[in-house]
Amino acid sequence: MRIGVLTAGGDCPGLNAVIRSVVHRGLTGHGDEIIGFEDGFKGLLEGRYRPLDLNAVSGILARGGTILGSARLERARLHEAADNAEELCQTYGIDVLIPIGGEGTLTAARMLADAGMPVVGVPKTIDNDISATDRTFGFDTAVTVATEAIDRLKTTAESHQRVMVVEVMGRHAGWIALESGMAGGAHGICIPERPFDPADLVAMIEERFARGKKFAVICVAEGAHPIQGSMAYGYGEIDAYGHERFMGIGTRLAEELANRLGKEARPVILGHVQRGGVPTAYDRVLATRFGWHAVEAAHEGAFGHMTGLRGTSIEMVPLKDAITELKRVPEDRIREAESVF
Numbered sequence: 001m002r003i004g005v006l007t008a009g010g011d012c013p014g015l016n017a018v019i020r021s022v023v024h025r026g027l028t029g030h031g032d033e034i035i036g037f038e039d040g041f042k043g044l045l046e047g048r049y050r051p052l053d054l055n056a057v058s059g060i061l062a063r064g065g066t067i068l069g070s071a072r073l074e075r076a077r078l079h080e081a082a083d084n085a086e087e088l089c090q091t092y093g094i095d096v097l098i099p100i101g102g103e104g105t106l107t108a109a110r111m112l113a114d115a116g117m118p119v120v121g122v123p124k125t126i127d128n129d130i131s132a133t134d135r136t137f138g139f140d141t142a143v144t145v146a147t148e149a150i151d152r153l154k155t156t157a158e159s160h161q162r163v164m165v166v167e168v169m170g171r172h173a174g175w176i177a178l179e180s181g182m183a184g185g186a187h188g189i190c191i192p193e194r195p196f197d198p199a200d201l202v203a204m205i206e207e208r209f210a211r212g213k214k215f216a217v218i219c220v221a222e223g224a225h226p227i228q229g230s231m232a233y234g235y236g237e238i239d240a241y242g243h244e245r246f247m248g249i250g251t252r253l254a255e256e257l258a259n260r261l262g263k264e265a266r267p268v269i270l271g272h273v274q275r276g277g278v279p280t281a282y283d284r285v286l287a288t289r290f291g292w293h294a295v296e297a298a299h300e301g302a303f304g305h306m307t308g309l310r311g312t313s314i315e316m317v318p319l320k321d322a323i324t325e326l327k328r329v330p331e332d333r334i335r336e337a338e339s340v341f
């Protein structure tokens, strides 16, 4: 079998582990030939690819980013790919395409599958918000990085009697904020799933200071939003869901808390630090398992599916079920961390 593999969308720790696994399983397990397209679907459309053998993937298991490069592609160009799906397969002589990516990539994968291309998807996102898999690789690394940041911020916050507001990624779902906030023992967690009231944070911080604790750390997801009109110092934009959102919520919240408390409050925006660097052991293992199962699925002809983690097993999920809705933090998970919400 000749397998094409590509990584698309935002990068994520563990992508290289999937590529390596596809090559190892395909080549040594089945005698397959693997080619890697560069910069996601762009490479597929522009004929930029290279053969991947054991040496090409040697030493990449622990490397962040993606050796193939990644890019986001405009919708119109995706339609171009779908319109030429069969021709593209013939041009490259591929029997299956394994795109590794998030919601956008999996939507594109489905378009290609519907257009007749044999496709097996592999989900990735640090946000952990793809509903058809219990976990995505990259998430554990992001949570580990954010947790370490909270640990570190606590000691400096305490030394200076400051409030620290750490903004983590998570546009639509608050998984990273929830888990790093819990693991790091943040004193407040704000996530998109539950609008927050800055007055509650102020009350909590004042209570801490009143009992002699002279610092606080708040963990806020980038997509978190206050209850409309609750930020005393300025107004945000009302989004499509009727939520009042502030660009750079971490910075705005720190400003708000400083003004209300009359204390120093500093924002720390973790940003892409959470996506870079060495993947955790958990993410390497999950990524390797996804790669292995994607190759097996290709040999079984399970096209139009993607790998998904269900409990401890990897299952193949139809792409059409994979991208229907985002997996958001449910109420019971919020309740478990309630004391800090």
Ligand code: F6P
Pocket: 010, 102, 125, 126, 127, 169, 170, 171, 222, 275
């Ligand atoms: O979807 C993953 C993610 O890391 C989000 O958490 C974040 O909002 C976004 O990607 C950032 O994307 P970009 O790298 O294009 O700025």
